[in-house]
Amino acid sequence: MTGDAIRAALVRRLRLTSNISEDDIKEIEALPISVRQFPAEMPVVRDGERATDCCLIADGFCVRSKTIANGKRQILSIHIPGEIPDLMSLFLHVMDHELSTLTPSTLGFISHETLQKLHRRAPNIAEMFWRDTLIDAAMFREWIVNVGQRPAPSRLAHVMIELRERLRIIGRVDGDHFEMPMTQEQIGEALGITAVHANRVIKQLRQEGILEFHRGRVTVLDERKFLELADFDDRYLHQSPTL
Amino acid sequence: MTGDAIRAALVRRLRLTSNISEDDIKEIEALPISVRQFPAEMPVVRDGERATDCCLIADGFCVRSKTIANGKRQILSIHIPGEIPDLMSLFLHVMDHELSTLTPSTLGFISHETLQKLHRRAPNIAEMFWRDTLIDAAMFREWIVNVGQRPAPSRLAHVMIELRERLRIIGRVDGDHFEMPMTQEQIGEALGITAVHANRVIKQLRQEGILEFHRGRVTVLDERKFLELADFDDRYLHQSPTL
DNA sequence: GCCGGGTTCCAACAAAAGTTAAGGACGCGG
DNA sequence: CCGCGTCCTTAACTTTTGTTGGAACCCGGC
Numbered sequence: 344m345t346g347d348a349i350r351a352a353l354v355r356r357l358r359l360t361s362n363i364s365e366d367d368i369k370e371i372e373a374l375p376i377s378v379r380q381f382p383a384e385m386p387v388v389r390d391g392e393r394a395t396d397c398c399l400i401a402d403g404f405c406v407r408s409k410t411i412a413n414g415k416r417q418i419l420s421i422h423i424p425g426e427i428p429d430l431m432s433l434f435l436h437v438m439d440h441e442l443s444t445l446t447p448s449t450l451g452f453i454s455h456e457t458l459q460k461l462h463r464r465a466p467n468i469a470e471m472f473w474r475d476t477l478i479d480a481a482m483f484r485e486w487i488v489n490v491g492q493r494p495a496p497s498r499l500a501h502v503m504i505e506l507r508e509r510l511r512i513i514g515r516v517d518g519d520h521f522e523m524p525m526t527q528e529q530i531g532e533a534l535g536i537t538a539v540h541a542n543r544v545i546k547q548l549r550q551e552g553i554l555e556f557h558r559g560r561v562t563v564l565d566e567r568k569f570l571e572l573a574d575f576d577d578r579y580l581h582q583s584p585t586l
Numbered sequence: 587m588t589g590d591a592i593r594a595a596l597v598r599r600l601r602l603t604s605n606i607s608e609d610d611i612k613e614i615e616a617l618p619i620s621v622r623q624f625p626a627e628m629p630v631v632r633d634g635e636r637a638t639d640c641c642l643i644a645d646g647f648c649v650r651s652k653t654i655a656n657g658k659r660q661i662l663s664i665h666i667p668g669e670i671p672d673l674m675s676l677f678l679h680v681m682d683h684e685l686s687t688l689t690p691s692t693l694g695f696i697s698h699e700t701l702q703k704l705h706r707r708a709p710n711i712a713e714m715f716w717r718d719t720l721i722d723a724a725m726f727r728e729w730i731v732n733v734g735q736r737p738a739p740s741r742l743a744h745v746m747i748e749l750r751e752r753l754r755i756i757g758r759v760d761g762d763h764f765e766m767p768m769t770q771e772q773i774g775e776a777l778g779i780t781a782v783h784a785n786r787v788i789k790q791l792r793q794e795g796i797l798e799f800h801r802g803r804v805t806v807l808d809e810r811k812f813l814e815l816a817d818f819d820d821r822y823l824h825q826s827p828t829l
Numbered sequence: 830g831c832c833g834g835g836t837t838c839c840a841a842c843a844a845a846a847g848t849t850a851a852g853g854a855c856g857c858g859g
Numbered sequence: 860c861c862g863c864g865t866c867c868t869t870a871a872c873t874t875t876t877g878t879t880g881g882a883a884c885c886c887g888g889c
Contacts, residue, residue: 391821409731412817417731431724434717439724439822463709470705473716474677480719481674481682483726488652488660490734491778495846526866535734540846542868558855574655578634579682738876769836783876785838801836801885830889837884847874854867859860 346376349401349451352513356425359512361471361584370465376451386443387429387450394432396452400424403448404524408532409440418533420482421445421506421525425513430476433458446524478581485579490535493574495544498534500573503554503561508577519566524559548572589619592644592694595756599668602755604714604827613708619694624687631685637675639695643667646691647767651775652683661776663725664688664749664768668756673719676701689767721824728822733778736817738787741777743816746797746804751820762809767802791815 350372357363357371376399381387387405388394405422407429419440422428429442433455462469482505489501507521515521525533531541548554553569555562563569593615600606600614619642624630631637633652648665650672662683665671672685676698705712725748732744750764758764768776774784791797796812798805806812 407727409727411731411735415735417734419727419730431720434713435720435724435824437821437824439824440727462713466706466709466712469709469712469716470677473712473719476716476720476723477674477678480723480726481678483723483730484650484652484662484683487662487726487730487733488654490730491660492654492658527868528866537847538867539848539869543846546868578680581678581680581682770838771836780877781837782839782878786876789838832889833887835885837882839882840880842878844877845875848872850870852868852870855865857863857865859862 346378346451349376349378349399349449350374352401352425353399353427356513357471360582361474363471364467367465367468367471370461370468374453374461375457376453378449378451381444381448381450383444383447386441388432388438388442390438390441392438393436394429394438394455396454397427397433397458398429398442399427399451399453401449401451403450404445404522405442405448405450406445406529406533407440407442416532417535418529419486420479421502421523421533423506423509423513423515427472427475430472431479445529474581474584481579481581495534495536495540496547497572497574498536499530499541499544499548500553500569501575502530502533504570504573504575505580507561508580512582519564520560520562522559523556523561589621589694592619592621592642592692593617595644595668596642596670599756600714603825604717606714607710610708610711610714613704613711617696617704618700619696621692621694624691624693626687626690629684629686630693631672631675631681633681633684635681636679637672637681637698639697640670640676640701641672641685642670642694642696644692644694646693647688647765648685648691648693649688649772649776650683650685659775660778661772662729663722664745664766664776666749666752666756666758670715670718673715674722688772717824717827724822724824738777738779738783739790740815740817741779742773742784742787742791743796743812744818745773745776747813747816747818748823750804751823755825762807763803763805765802766799766804 354368354371387398390409400422402424405428407419408416409419410416432438489498493501503523506523507516510516510521527541527545528538531538534541545556553565553572555564597611597614630641630648643665645667648671650662651659652662653659675681732741736744746766749766750759753759753764770784770788771781774781777784788799796808798807
């Protein structure tokens with residue numbers, strides 16, 4: 344995959360997500376991007392590292408996570424193509440968490456310097472990116488609520504629906520199923536439960552005929568029960584730029 | 587308290603937290619602010635509401651929270667004087683969570699319009715505020731880890747130490763004690779546990795001689811054990827603007 | 830000084846989640 | 860086609876946390 348394809352993925356998401364002008368699109372299409380391939384389960388930017396570039400996902404799934412002293416890991420967010428998962432590093436230079444791949448991924452890198460110049464030149468783009476990082480924060484808030492207040496089956500359903508709604512925007516939901524390429528260990532790390540318990544929860548949702556989960560693919564069998572369980576309100580995704 | 591005192595509180599925090607120039611300070615000191623008093627436990631901005639101003643805490647403690655369908659509430663962050671807890675509303679106009687007071691508070695309001703104009707005029711200030719919202723997001727990430735991975739006693743110690751470190755910046759830690767004006771119910775909502783369990787945890791930390799907690803005042807009795815329990819690393823607060 | 834309401838505190842029991850251990854399925858590389 | 864490793868699955872047991880309900884406490888207002 345080339346730099347052009349990556350820029351196209353970014354522009355596509357920005358068109359759907361913000362009121363971007365044609366001039367601004369030209370600016371973004373002129374951005375120098377260096378492309379690199381990563382295998383599955385590979386750190387992209389490590390906790391404590393000093394980032395000099397922002398990373399754009401062209402293809403593949405990534406996660407942000409933090410590991411605490413006792414070795415336990417918490418997954419903070421799941422990222423899909425078109426997203427810039429470490430835009431925050433532009434002003435928070437030393438990473439307070441890790442970014443790593445879930446699947447083999449194609450990533451584009453844009454230097455902080457380039458982006459900073461762009462912001463001074465095109466404040467509209469700066470605001471659009473700022474807004475992007477604010478939506479990120481809104482997703483963290485909902486993640487706190489999920490882990491803090493919902494029972495485990497609801498947590499799983501909620502994370503799944505959030506992922507599905509975001510995949511839908513980039514046209515990657517196919518009928519009643521979508522990709523969620525995570526092991527049960529990783530699902531546990533996302534929900535704040537152990538892998539054994541994650542397995543129990545999946546088993547329960549299967550037995551209740553709500554969904555099927557097999558090798559990283561979710562198939563929703565009972566949409567009504569699924570939605571009810573998830574307690575999902577998409578307001579926090581702030582998808583409409585006009586509001 | 588007057589608008590001047592509020593501007594002073596903001597400028598004081600910004601001086602300690604960022605590389606702000608004297609010109610920029612003048613800009614901020616010229617900001618029109620309207621002041622209002624709020625009683626304890628009062629919503630300031632409600633979930634779903636359309637915000638038109640940003641709110642600056644001059645005096646008092648506030649929290650951000652979300653309430654889910656079953657009525658359970660999760661506290662997302664605690665805010666202290668000098669902070670702008672809803673800066674994000676500048677670009678995310680409809681609130682996805684609630685901001686409310688913990689104690690009687692004096693709040694200043696700056697209109698979105700004023701701030702937006704200021705940003706175009708002074709991009710340095712815009713970047714400083716952007717950075718502020720990014721630190722906010724970093725604190726949410728740590729809060730996710732706290733609620734998702736740490737045992738309840740550590741969760742409590744961690745939230746306490748975060749609060750203490752931030753109070754220290756504004757000179758409100760007095761020897762071995764500091765203010766944390768929350769009921770056990772509210773502490774439970776912050777940690778993702780019930781009030782009964784919050785009480786059990788506090789009792790345990792008391793019995794172990796680690797701390798005393800009485801009527802919203804924390805007194806640390808065994809700093810070593812307290813730090814060890816909290817698993818606290820202040821990196822995520824990004825207090826040094828030069829890094 | 831004495832209510833009254835909100836905290837705090839606690840006990841007993843129930844439910845959810847963690848731990849440990851072990852067998853089975855499945856895909857990949859030789 | 861076999862063997863190996865990873866992931867999934869389950870069971871039995873322990874620990875943590877939630878639930879319910881009630882008593883003690885404490886402060887502010889009358």
